[in-house]
Amino acid sequence: MSSSLQPDEFALLVDRTGRHFLTKIRPTGQFQCHHGVLQYTDMVGKQEGARLETSLGKPLWIFRPRLQDYLMKMPRSSTIIYPKDIGVLLIWADIFPGARVLEAGAGSGALSLALLRAVGPDGDLVTCDIREDMMQRARRNVTNLMGPMPNWSLCLCDVYHGLPDGPFDRIVLDLPEPGLVARHAAQALVPGGILCSFVPNVPQVQQTVDAYRETQAFVEIETYEAQVRPWIFRGPSARPTHSSVGHTGFLTFARRGEA
Ligand SMILES: C[S@@+](CC[C@H](N)C(=O)[O-])C[C@H]1O[C@@H](n2cnc3c(N)ncnc32)[C@H](O)[C@@H]1O
Missing domain, CATH: 3.40.50.150 (Vaccinia Virus protein VP39)
Structure with missing residues (x-):
């Protein structure tokens, strides 16, 4: 599947150390973790592997979760x-x-x-x-x-x-x-x-x-x-x-x- 990420899909966010965060992409609102905040609207339309930046300037890479994730x-x-x-x-x-x-x-x-x-x-x-x-x-x-x-x-x-x-x-x-x-x-x-x-x-x-x-x-x-x-x-x-x-x-x- 090579389509871009859409609302209501699960997204896996991965930090530099390989730590995983699982979230469902909402039409509005934000995802928050100790690396800072990401707007869900900034996840929509991204291809897997895209690098996003949190409100604190930390990188998180976005993927569809594997079944095991x-x-x-x-x-x-x-x-x-x-x-x-x-x-x-x-x-x-x-x-x-x-x-x-x-x-x-x-x-x-x-x-x-x-x-x-x-x-x-x-x-x-x-x-x-x-x-x-x-x-x-x-x-x-x-x-x-x-x-x-x-x-x-x-x-x-x-x-x-x-x-x-x-x-x-x-x-x-x-x-x-x-x-x-x-x-x-x-x-x-x-x-x-x-x-x-x-x-x-x-x-x-x-x-x-x-x-x-x-x-x-x-x-x-x-x-x-x-x-x-x-x-x-x-x-x-x-x-x-x-x-x-x-x-x-x-x-x-x-x-x-x-x-
Ligand atoms: C360890 S859990 C199964 C976990 C599941 N394979 C998973 O990966 O999520 C065991 C389940 O077997 C069910 N169970 C136990 N004895 C049973 C029986 N005699 N007939 C049907 N289900 C039973 C329990 O209610 C429980 O939900």
Whole structure:
């Protein structure tokens, strides 16, 4: 997308040190941070990468936020799946344009956003949650960035007791006991379909793998932990950063195959 920035779009402002500020461009009014003030009218019509100057003479570069910029700054009602894990999930679970995907739970909608982008307008996403307030939070975060999504449905249900009508090409679970969904998932997945789950703790991942095996409906059951280590290059210093995202969780993938 090479069009200029417009009112009601999100803008990411980046300072000299790489610090990020996320704001929605309003038709009027101003954005304020410790670098000073910027008028929203001065953002409208700018190309991404333009250099703006605050009221205090400080430079801020303006961009459209990447999905990960938005995910890390949007309001949360739950732990989200971090971009480093989403990246692995999308490739290992092979979420493709046009796929029909079932997701549980909705949480804050971070994974829903990534899945919707990956399946594209020809795909479908059904997102389940046991809590209405979580679905509302997810809906707000998704529509705030992407607008109304006709190919996304939210379903209030307990997936431990059953899934919405399939079949699905992919099922993605981010809830405490994915093993309790294994049998339902085996029924709802197309042959060769992929089940993926995310859990933070070792006992949870062990129970998940055991439950997947017990169904005898899955092959290629594999678990991964994704680690991303940012490095700093500043003057003579070239080293990993002192702080980065540590442990988040384990991703387990399984493929629907004949018993
Ligand atoms: C960690 S959050 C999901 C975060 C989400 N993936 C994200 O990236 O924003 C877990 C969600 O699972 C939901 N949940 C827990 N048990 C459930 C169940 N049995 N059926 C459906 N949803 C469930 C919770 O209400 C919560 O919203």
